[in-house]
Amino acid sequence: MVVRIDEAGAVGVVETRYFDYPGSLLLESGRELGPIRLAYETYGTLTPAKDNAVFILHALSADAHAAGFHAEDLRKPNAKPGWWDIMIGPGKAFDTDRFYIVCSNIIGGCMGSTGPNCLNPATGNRYALDFPIVTIGDMVEAERLLMDHLDIPRWYAVSGGSMGGMRALQWAVVYPDRVERCIPIATTHRLTAQGIAFNAVGRAAIMSDPNWRNGQYYDDEEPANGLSVARMIGHITYLSEQSMHEKFGRSLRNAVEYTWNFTPEFSVETYLQYQGDEFVKRFDANSYLYITKAMDYFDLGARAESSAEGYGPQAESLTAAMEGVSARFLVLSFSSDWLFPTSQSREIVRALRLNGIDVSFVEIQSSYGHDAFLLEAEEITRLIKGFLQ
Amino acid sequence: MVVRIDEAGAVGVVETRYFDYPGSLLLESGRELGPIRLAYETYGTLTPAKDNAVFILHALSADAHAAGFHAEDLRKPNAKPGWWDIMIGPGKAFDTDRFYIVCSNIIGGCMGSTGPNCLNPATGNRYALDFPIVTIGDMVEAERLLMDHLDIPRWYAVSGGSMGGMRALQWAVVYPDRVERCIPIATTHRLTAQGIAFNAVGRAAIMSDPNWRNGQYYDDEEPANGLSVARMIGHITYLSEQSMHEKFGRSLRNAVEYTWNFTPEFSVETYLQYQGDEFVKRFDANSYLYITKAMDYFDLGARAESSAEGYGPQAESLTAAMEGVSARFLVLSFSSDWLFPTSQSREIVRALRLNGIDVSFVEIQSSYGHDAFLLEAEEITRLIKGFLQ
Numbered sequence: 001m002v003v004r005i006d007e008a009g010a011v012g013v014v015e016t017r018y019f020d021y022p023g024s025l026l027l028e029s030g031r032e033l034g035p036i037r038l039a040y041e042t043y044g045t046l047t048p049a050k051d052n053a054v055f056i057l058h059a060l061s062a063d064a065h066a067a068g069f070h071a072e073d074l075r076k077p078n079a080k081p082g083w084w085d086i087m088i089g090p091g092k093a094f095d096t097d098r099f100y101i102v103c104s105n106i107i108g109g110c111m112g113s114t115g116p117n118c119l120n121p122a123t124g125n126r127y128a129l130d131f132p133i134v135t136i137g138d139m140v141e142a143e144r145l146l147m148d149h150l151d152i153p154r155w156y157a158v159s160g161g162s163m164g165g166m167r168a169l170q171w172a173v174v175y176p177d178r179v180e181r182c183i184p185i186a187t188t189h190r191l192t193a194q195g196i197a198f199n200a201v202g203r204a205a206i207m208s209d210p211n212w213r214n215g216q217y218y219d220d221e222e223p224a225n226g227l228s229v230a231r232m233i234g235h236i237t238y239l240s241e242q243s244m245h246e247k248f249g250r251s252l253r254n255a256v257e258y259t260w261n262f263t264p265e266f267s268v269e270t271y272l273q274y275q276g277d278e279f280v281k282r283f284d285a286n287s288y289l290y291i292t293k294a295m296d297y298f299d300l301g302a303r304a305e306s307s308a309e310g311y312g313p314q315a316e317s318l319t320a321a322m323e324g325v326s327a328r329f330l331v332l333s334f335s336s337d338w339l340f341p342t343s344q345s346r347e348i349v350r351a352l353r354l355n356g357i358d359v360s361f362v363e364i365q366s367s368y369g370h371d372a373f374l375l376e377a378e379e380i381t382r383l384i385k386g387f388l389q
Numbered sequence: 390m391v392v393r394i395d396e397a398g399a400v401g402v403v404e405t406r407y408f409d410y411p412g413s414l415l416l417e418s419g420r421e422l423g424p425i426r427l428a429y430e431t432y433g434t435l436t437p438a439k440d441n442a443v444f445i446l447h448a449l450s451a452d453a454h455a456a457g458f459h460a461e462d463l464r465k466p467n468a469k470p471g472w473w474d475i476m477i478g479p480g481k482a483f484d485t486d487r488f489y490i491v492c493s494n495i496i497g498g499c500m501g502s503t504g505p506n507c508l509n510p511a512t513g514n515r516y517a518l519d520f521p522i523v524t525i526g527d528m529v530e531a532e533r534l535l536m537d538h539l540d541i542p543r544w545y546a547v548s549g550g551s552m553g554g555m556r557a558l559q560w561a562v563v564y565p566d567r568v569e570r571c572i573p574i575a576t577t578h579r580l581t582a583q584g585i586a587f588n589a590v591g592r593a594a595i596m597s598d599p600n601w602r603n604g605q606y607y608d609d610e611e612p613a614n615g616l617s618v619a620r621m622i623g624h625i626t627y628l629s630e631q632s633m634h635e636k637f638g639r640s641l642r643n644a645v646e647y648t649w650n651f652t653p654e655f656s657v658e659t660y661l662q663y664q665g666d667e668f669v670k671r672f673d674a675n676s677y678l679y680i681t682k683a684m685d686y687f688d689l690g691a692r693a694e695s696s697a698e699g700y701g702p703q704a705e706s707l708t709a710a711m712e713g714v715s716a717r718f719l720v721l722s723f724s725s726d727w728l729f730p731t732s733q734s735r736e737i738v739r740a741l742r743l744n745g746i747d748v749s750f751v752e753i754q755s756s757y758g759h760d761a762f763l764l765e766a767e768e769i770t771r772l773i774k775g776f777l778q
Contacts, residue, residue, distance in 0.1 A: 006464035029649040038744055133649045193633035193657045194625065200658040201621045203651060204665070210599055210612035232590045233622060236583065241727075250688065258686060260418040260522045262592060262678055266685065268582045269589040276593070296655065297647060299639065317530035338630075338727075 011043045013097055014068035014082070015111060019104075021145050028102060035121065038146050039064040039112025040104035043088060044096035048227035053152045054094055055143070056084060056103040057160025057167045059373075060234075060291050061283060063111035067096075086377040093381040099156065099388075106386040107142045108134040108282035108291055117218065117284045126360030128286060129215035136163070136298040140170045147178070157388060158327075159183035161373030162340065163291070164385075166298050169348065172327045173300060182327040186337050186373040188316055188344040189351075195339060198237050199292035206285045213284050214369040227285040228276030237274050240336035240369030244268060269348040280302070301351075318351040323353065329359035330387040332380065348363040360387065398478040400432045400485055403457035405501060408493075409492050413579060420521040424510065427535050428453045429493035432477060432487035435541070442541045444532070445473060445485055445492040446549025446556045448762075449623075449680050450672060453491040454502035454505035456485075475766040476765065482777075484771040488545065495556075496531045497523040497680055506673045519606035525687040527550070531557045536567070546777060547570035550762030551729065552680070556688050558737070561716045563687060571716040572773060575726050575762040577733040578689040578707055578740075579641070584728060587626050588681035591619030597672045604675050614636075616674040617665030624664050629758030630727035633657060690740075708738040709764025714741065717777040718748035723761040723770065749776065 016039050023047030024034020034219070041064045046053060056066050067088035073079040082103075085094045095102055099306055103111035108131070116131035123130065147155070155299025158179055160169045172182040193198070211217055239247075248268035255265065264270045301318035333345035342363045352359045364379050366372040373380070405428050405681045413423020430453045435442060445455050456477035462468040471492075477483045478639045483490055494502035497520070505520035512519065536544070547568055554576025561571040580588070598615030600606055628636075637657040641647070644654065653659045690707035720733035720739055731752045753768050755761040760767070 029647075031649075098468060129651075133647075175506060182702075190639065192630055192641065193637045193655075194628075194630045196639070196655050197633065197657045197661060198626045200653060200655070200661060201625065202663065204621060204653075205594060205618045207651065208598075208618060229590060229594045229618065232593060236586045236590065239583075241581055241583045241730075244586065248582045250579065250582065250585070258418075260420075262518075262596065262682065264584050264589060264593075265588070266582075268586045272586060272589060273593065293651065341630075 001009055009092050010081070011068035011089045013071050013074070014041055014043060015069075015070070016041055018065055018112065019049070019149050021142075021147050021149070025141050025145075027132055027138045028135045029133050033107065033114070033132055033134070033138075036107060036114045036142055036145065037118070038104045038107070038114070038142060039067055040102060040146060041067075041082075041090060042069055042150075043101040044099050046100040046150075050109065050152055051154070052156050053150075053154075054101050055147070055155045055158045055171070055240065056081065056088065056094065056101055057158065057164035058103065058105070058231045059160065061160035061279070061313065063109070064103050064105040066112075067101070078136070084374070087384075092171040093377075093384040094159070097386075102146075102150065102152070104143060104146050106139045106291070108139065108287060108294060110287040113142075115284065116215065116290060126218045128218065130291065131286070133293060133297075134290060135294050136166050136170050136224045137174065138296065139313050140174060141166050143167070143171075144175065144178075149330040153245040154178050154180060157181035157183060159185065159384070160187075161185040162187055163295055163371065165340075166295065169300055170298075172325050172329070173321055176324045176326040180310050181330070181387065183330045183332070184345075184348065184388065185332045185380070186334055186340050186370055188340050189348055190298055190302075191296060192344070196296045198233060198339070199296055202233050203289050203292060205229040205233070206288060209285075212285065217285070222280065223285045227261075227280045227283065227288060230288055231279040231283075232276045235272055238371045240338065240367055242336060242367045243369055243371075246367065284328070318347060319354045322351045322355045322357065325355060325357055327357075329357060330383065331359060331361045332373075333363045334366045334368065334370070334376065336367050337370045337372060340360035341371045398458035398481050399474075400478045402460050402463070402543075403432060403454070404459070405431055405453055407501065408695050409539050410531075410538070413526065413533075414530050416521055416527045417427070417524045420524050422496065422503070422521055422523070425496060425501070425503045425505070425531055425534065426446075426530060427489060427493045427496070428502070429535060430457055430471075432490040433488050435489040435539075439541055440543070441488050441545050442539075442543075443488045444536070444544045444547045445477065445483065445490055446553035447472065447492065447494070448549065448551035448553050449684070450668070452494050452720055453494040453502075456490070457474065461577045463688075471765070476770065476773075482766075482773040483548070484774075491535075491539065491541075493532060493535050495528045495680070497528065497676060497683060500727050502531075504673065505604065505675035505679060515607045517607065518677070520679065522682060522686075523679060524683050525555050525559050526563065528683065529556055529563060532556070532560075533564065541642045543567050543569060546570035546572060548773070549576075550570040550573065550574040551576055551759065552684055554729075555649055555684065558689055559687075561714050561718070562710055565715040567715045568716040569775065570719070572719045572721070572776065573737065574721040575723055575729050575759055577729050578737050579687055579691075580685060581733070583726070585685045587622060587728075588685055591622050592678050592681060594618040594622070595677060598674075601674065606674070610672045611667040611669065611710075616669045616672065616677060619670075619677055620668040621661040626728045627758060627760045629727065629756055631725060631756045632758055632760075635756065660674070700726070701762055707736060708743045711744045711746065714744060714746055716746075718746060720748060720750045721762075721771065721772065723755045723757065723759070723765065724752055724754045725756050726761060728759045728760045
């Protein structure tokens with residue numbers, strides 16, 4: 001396949017850059033992390049007034065490479081563009097003719113930013129479980145360091161889906177004077193018990209893999225089986241029952257007759273197995289633990305009471321947490337998303353409105369489930385374009 | 390705690406018995422299984438006319454011990470009665486003053502009936518993966534052998550939840566002249582793609598546990614980690630999001646502050662971990678593979694075309710499969726059951742009605758999810774009592 005990088009809407013060949021922060025961050029846990037490296041990419045041009053920067057926030061397993069192609073990927077067959085290429089480029093939702101787009105990999109991740117697979121300067125070995133627990137708030141602090149480094153006074157908009165939406169919300173709450181518009185998509189101010197449960201089982205799968213060795217696997221075999229199972233579980237939650245039915249039904253992958261053994265044979269089985277196998281090639285198991293833990297801990301309403309009661313899950317003060325917010329909001333959810341259901345977006349919208357904040361809310365009808373934020377490009381584009389005018 | 394086995398509604402002390410069938414069964418796969426042992430229990434008294442026998446069918450992880458107490462359990466603290474004790478006993482839904490109740494463990498199981506953990510007479514070793522794949526239909530064939538052994542011409546009723554409901558449906562279709570009434574609860578004529586997906590991930594967790602050793606673990610350590618993860622996944626699907634929220638929310642098990650490490654700390658996490666740990670003490674990992682596979686293969690509509698096209702998943706002929714059914718039906722589903730959703734019960738009801746079969750259908754409003762069939766005793770009892778009059 002010849003990749004047509006010159007096609008309309010494409011940002012072309014892009015490069016990941018690195019920002020190294022020599023100091024350290026005081027984390028919400030009380031521990032420190034530093035020095036810090038952040039992998040990031042930018043598309044488009046910052047205006048002299050520096051008033052057109054849009055920050056794109058990735059979800060659990062993605063990275064700084066949100067759009068365009070890496071030069072080395074173009075030499076591969078079936079090169080794939082960045083993870084939100086359908087949304088970023090000339091004339092697209094996040095229009096690079098107009099905006100300066102920034103996307104960076106989270107701390108705790110494994111895609112170029114400081115995470116558990118990096119060298120710990122204190123020991124000379126990989127961090128592994130010496131890496132401190134990081135929160136959604138800590139990730140945003142690291143992103144704020146990058147923002148300062150890029151000399152951007154204020155985001156024209158911040159936007160992301162799923163865990164990216166959590167950070168978008170955190171940005172609007174913690175840095176109200178630096179966020180003009182906020183577009184959280186298919187996200188929540190805190191996970192449901194069921195959401196925590198799925199993450200917990202994924203972590204149990206990794207940590208019970210003998211190759212995990214309490215996180216010390218970097219010089220040996222990785223806990224590939226555990227990470228693969230964790231990813232398979234995750235994948236079920238990203239799709240709706242309806243989309244699984246439409247995509248796979250009860251069809252068999254390679255046969256019309258049952259195999260009468262335990263080899264994966266239903267299409268949905270082989271699909272999940274493939275997703276698990278592919279994931280372990282590119283993702284670090286320890287990062288999976290750290291990132292899902294950050295998602296579990298995230299509770300925007302608890303934050304308002306954190307000084308008095310500690311950063312615990314006891315608070316119910318989402319409205320209070322939203323008090324100082326000044327950004328305008330476009331909140332998007334998807335009708336078939338059962339992992340981050342519309343009811344949670346409504347709670348966010350309610351808290352914003354109780355604070356008199358300007359918020360548009362749309363539940364998009366889609367059968368794609370949680371993954372819809374990566375797939376329903378047409379409707380999301382129309383809504384975001386309108387909002388960013 | 391003193392167990393009051395003499396309380397109203399209790400069947401008292403019961404015993405598991407064993408039926409040994411010396412011959413062998415020709416299975417749907419074409420393979421043979423024999424000799425066959427079935428563990429079973431009975432409560433109440435068979436009338437001289439033998440017209441009051443009710444067959445109770447257990448779900449994935451249960452057994453023949455449906456009601457009352459085993460003598461040896463009474464010596465333990467916190468002795469628990471059989472798995473459906475709330476439904477079976479004097480004056481209860483399945484009234485032992487009136488009915489002769491039979492419950493047997495499935496073939497492929499690990500609770501006393503012939504399964505992969507039993508000795509293979511052909512080799513003198515445990516079956517392990519030499520055990521043939523069994524289907525819901527094969528399980529019912531073995532149950533029919535027990536029925537003949539007990540000299541019961543016709544079931545007054547057959548009833549079960551989840552996989553027990555699958556077998557109830559199979560009984561009504563395959564032995565129309567031996568089933569007077571059928572009460573399938575929280576079940577389906579075939580799993581959704583999502584249902585297969587959850588089973589597939591559970592199997593992947595077991596089979597990727599190094600202790601599984603292709604099923605040959607009986608003389609060594611068991612694949613406890615894999616089985617525990619499989620059970621944790623299952624448990625999430627048995628509860629509704631709402632019941633998880635009400636039961637656990639985001640509460641922490643032992644603290645008001647986060648631990649800042651990966652020890653399970655949310656109540657929902659420690660609950661799932663506990664469920665996984667307890668399950669491995671009583672269940673065989675290979676049986677988990679065989680039973681979930683039987684559930685995945687079950688497709689009542691495909692059966693009608695099996696002679697022409699093979700027993701594959703290509704058929705859509707549920708109505709045709711129901712053609713010869715003569716039993717009266719009471720079909721029950723639960724509003725918050727997302728694993729065996731009401732929509733699937735409606736498909737069963739539709740196929741029955743298209744065949745002119747007498748069917749009552751009730752979707753019970755419940756927040757308990759799939760587990761409601763074990764918990765919503767009051768409403769189920771009222772409905773079943775009315776139906777069995």
